[in-house]
Amino acid sequence: MSMDSANNAELLPRPNWADLASYWVDAWERSLLFADVLRQRGNQYHEHMAMQAPHVLSFGTELVADGRNLPRPVNYGLVRIKPPSGTEIDLKKRPFVVVDPRAGHGPGIGGFKADSEIGVALKAGHPCYFVGFLPDPMPGQTVEDVMKAEAAFVAKVIELHPEADGKPVVIGNCQAGWQIMMAAATRPELFGPIILAGSPLSYWAGVHGRNPMRYTGGILGGSWLTALTGDLGNGIFDGAWLVRNFESLNPANTYWTKQYNLYSKIDTEAPRYLGFEKWWGGHVLLNAEEMQYIVDNLFVGNKLSTGKLLTSDGDQIDLRKIRSPIIVFCSKGDDITPPQQALGWITDLYRDVDDIRAHGQTIIYAVHESIGHLGIFVSGSVAKKEHDEFASNIDFIDVLPPGLYEAVLTPHDQADGDQSGLIEGKYLLRFVARSLDDIRLIVAEDPADERRFAAVDRVSRINLDLYRTFMQPGVQSVVDESVAERMRRLHPERLKFELFSDRNPWLRPLEKAADQVRQDRHQVSPDNPFLQAERAASAQIETTLKTMGWLRDHLVELTFLNLYGSPLLQALVGLSSSDVPPRQRPAEASDHRAFVAQRLAELRGRIAEGGVVEAAVRSLIYIRLPGAVADERGFNLLRRMRAERGGDMSLTEFKTLLRDQYLMLLIEPESALATLPRLLGKASDKEAEAVIADIRRMVEATGPLEEEGQRRLMVIEQIFAKLHQPVAVQKAAAAEAHVTPLAETETTEVEVPRLRRSS
Template sequence: MHPLDMMKVYGRVVEIYRLRLGEAISAYGDVMRGAAGAFAQAARPQTPEEAWRDTVSYTFDALQRSLIFWDTLRQRGNNWIAHEKAGKPPLLAFDYEMIADARSFERPCNYALVRILPPEGVVVDPEKRAFLIIDPRAGHGPGIGGFKKDSEVGFALKAGHAVYMVIFFPEPVPGQTLADVSLAESEFLRIVRARHPSPDKPVVMGNCQGGWAAMMVAALDPDTVGPVVVNGAPMSYWAGNDAENPMRYAGGVLGGSWTALLASDLGGGVFDGAFLVDNFEYLNPANTYFTKYYTLYEKVDTEPPRFLEFERWWGGYFLMNRDEIKWIVENLFVGNKLAAGKAEWAPGKTFDLKAVRSPIIVFASLGDNITPPQQAINWVADIYPTTQALKDAGQVVVGLMHDSIGHLGIFVSGAIARREHAQIVDLIDYVESLAPGLYGMTIEEDRSGPEPKYDVKLTERRVEDIAWLQKYGRRDEIPFEVVANISQFNSRLYEAVMHPLLSAAITPEMGRTLRAIHPLRMARWGLSDLNPALKALAPLADFARSQRTPRNEHGPHVAAEHFAATAITAGWDLFRRLRDATVETEFFRLYGSWAMLDPDLTAPVAPALVEQPPAEVEAALAAVREGGFTDAAVRIALLAQKRGDGERRLSRLKQIRDLVGQDVGLLALSADAAQAIIRRQALIVDHAPDLALDTLPSLLKTPQERTHLLALLDRLGANIDFGASVVALAGAVRERLTQADAPASATLTPFSFVATERVG
């Protein structure tokens, strides 16, 4: 790059940095002015008697709150110790039974398959497909997918599906690798398939890092997996936007993967999941060090049960082998190799996401700063550079975007479970019948009755539209390539120089000792009954609970407390914004400079994989006159969809299936056979719509078939108001069929048939 151009880039980086500093300071000032105004309004003059009463009541209340607050932290510590002694079982709100333990497999690992036992009153339908849920192994233990009754597990059970979960144990099996884990999960899938030999293959649902695990299983065993649902799952690790996604810079700031190797060596060859939890807590220091504790203090009469329930899961730190975390960091976090098809599970064998032929539902949130939506969805554009490439590959991708929910809320929020996850479960039976393409999923809510009613709307999108999530057309991902290269150099240097010394010096026993004194663990066992200084706390807290003194919530003392809490939170937020702006600026100044000096890295990021070859398209067009009644019905639906508005509602799909589903014939076929028909006809309609219409009579061999098809269309038109957008197609279909040797006798009524979906 020309030096003048480099100076312009530097100038732009500095300008953005100054703007962000100004915005951070301005935001801090706005918060403090608002807090000061609220305090001034609340701190009205009082009579001496009022002031005395307010001071006494506030003081007694504060003492009681303090006792209950610290006793709650003591209970958290005791719960942590009890959970450790129990072996850290999954924190599920449901009973379960063990089905398979991968520790006994030929290639053992610390994973297991369990079946969730339906609670009383819930009946599982043996004819419905099963669900397999994979929770993240990202420092915490399993159970987040079924943490509450209103959860992914809960709503899948309510819908009549058998539910299985992949759990894992705290200690890895010595020598296990990520390949062993993926192969074990693939075996679990085959076990579930064998236990439920219905035509519909199991749904695989992955949460956070369990999402890429689910995709890798689907790539390894595409013939066994049904629809794949990935919730808040990072797949394109370099993606994101400046000033929004600070976690993506962590690898570059620390120099790559060598820090994970160092942490593993200090652990005696084992990586402590507490370090991953540290990364999460780093993102929001205000919440980590103050807000969540102040919320407990402020709502001390109601908050402890929720606080303790969540902290049981948040404080369960699980371990990984050194080779596991090395593979994850080098291939995913820093290397970003999964979407590029370069992540190897064996020498010369990679996880090929193009091998996944099942429909994929991606649930992400604009409010998620751990897995931003760019990381959740950009892999689609990496693998399928254009919409036509996605369609020609026969793939269906449905994207659901929430406006504001945070990362953990995607999995643990009861409101999200009742709305988003319940609708995802409802959509599962229809998603395999969608024509290939990219769809945006929105949930419409009707609150006119006593209970909210939901309807799902699917709107066709273009792969090219994914770019709206990016500020710079993904050019800001170029420096991450430099990070990956530097990481490889640092890793090799570390392995050659430091690893032999540390692996010889640090024994497994020393590693266990170092883990025990990790600050996150010390914060728990240090505030428990193991601490003799807390011996008298429990009875004092119980007395305080029984003698609670009300305080004046509108008095000056409470107003001063709220002002102080706001000031502390605002101060931490200011620190976070200044820190993130500085880290991000230095990241681009350092790695961006190196990237600009390398001409191979200054071009826009190219698609990682080539487009689908045209052989499948040519084969479909060559067979345009081949097929039968079901092919003809699907083709008409696809032609109507092509002329329609690109939208379809789940309620209407259900209505269509009820009216003609059994007649069309798709429901009687296996999912693979049905999808093959839909994909073949979609290729024909996409590439030769006029030929598809003209050759329609060749698929209907007899007058009876033509009559039957027109009767189905009459039935739909008489019961559903489709509108007028495809009336012309109805006339064209009638014209083609009546011009055949055996004209149809049924009368065709005007309709707009917009369902490519599996109506039968």
């Protein structure tokens, strides 16, 4: 016997018959209880699907608007969330609207737990609404119909909260994220801040070796299979196929880990397992036309992030038209929506941050290191802090100046500066200004991949035309509703519920036997050597399945890259070999260029207008501009200033004031500083001293200033100190700022604001 064999032999359980007997009894009992939990899962499935409006929300609801009553009926509805006992709601706070994804599963994941997105919003005192859907689509329902319905629901929420300080916050989970973005692009006046949780918007994006799901369309030859599936469903696409796709991503978890986790912890794990399976198995249906639109235009065509989608009226769906802050929450641990797909639309649409500013947009992103796709919505312990901080500081987010920011959370006890009542949660929320180069580092754009996916799009259109011409008529002639319904019932994702439920007569004795086991349970000792051997075997099986999954994904990727990277194939489908990228950034509309020119002229004409509040805000922005960081403590002090000095100024007016003062400093820094004495002209010495004291307090509360910030504070103090001296002295004080003139624009016909790092 070799030395290795001897060592391995020592690791095996010794032949102790008492240990073996104890383990055998425990294993048999666990097997019986495991089978009974599967039986309960099947019964739960049938009970759940028999409901008129099945969902997994853990909150009470009240129907507010039924999408079936709209001019273009849809199977969506708007409900008001009833706050739990003891939860106080402030009707003056802006409402939250959580929209769940319709991607094969039923609604409710956004309110699945008490600490999920809905629970966090209620905890922060906001009225909360939920947009869910029924299992069956309305006849003729389209993606555009759903988009219009969601806009109508947001309008209804606005109508119900006339006293709310701000427009509704809308949270779009996964599929619902891109749907909400489309709605906001067509009805931008309705939406407040938009939070995208794990939402894909740039479908070709990803990195080699880590995002195999994006290759699926190419490996299957495009969207013809989607059309076939819809025809086999008699015009209905079965959402169980989407669930099957998700299951295939992680074969180790699907075929072993999830089940073994239940089996090994059968005495405690059943409630959690059944709760999740209630949502995971709640399959819903889509119209075939809806699914075809999604696959052709988004998954394969990738048209949303380049402004190529049109409504039925011919209007362009351009995400640059959105005027609300957009918060993107994604994770490196998300294998369904990786950060590249969640953030790639930003580099698709914009040249640089000045381009974002010129469109008046505020984009914020946060990249989590580990949380999985579903954890983003459920808001488990690893993601709860992000949801808490976004909900608590949503007004802060809404008044941020246009630009691109990364959300950074710092534990409360590690924050610098004055913290007395200025940090609302357990973390300090800061927004750090970023450039598009920071996004490009994440997205990792690859021109060669762009050409490959463009080839997939063209191959898909060819194959779809071939299917519709030669196969579709025959398939449709033999499939009626009875055939389609029979096929849905025999789907593997449904069949497992049929086989393990009380509908199976062979399982009827199982419940009684399992109850007897629970009454007289014989659990094995944790240090039993046979139990340890079982766990070692389980780990080996899991590793093997993971390796097989990795090999499969690696083979799929190699096949995709070589097939669609072939110059011959690309030439055959009409992709030229020129340097022109296959996917162009959307052109700038002439009406937008005219709007920017008009807006800049308006801001320049109003630089000398305003009073004490405008002067204070402008001074603070000027001091803090070099740091390129926005801090919730500074906002909370600004909010106090608004309450003390702003009179009846609404949040919307306050937001406009902040943005205007910020842009004035960007486009005309010298004039913006030189006109400060005019804004303060009617203020007395006492009022001026109070304002400069407020400014110092805000600056000190948000941590130490950099050298340039300290110099700017001294300049502002000099301007305030010489306020009532002769005009010449005031101008001299303002001139001491030595502001660097802004650079001229480079490529656009209309001047847009530009900010140098040194300014």
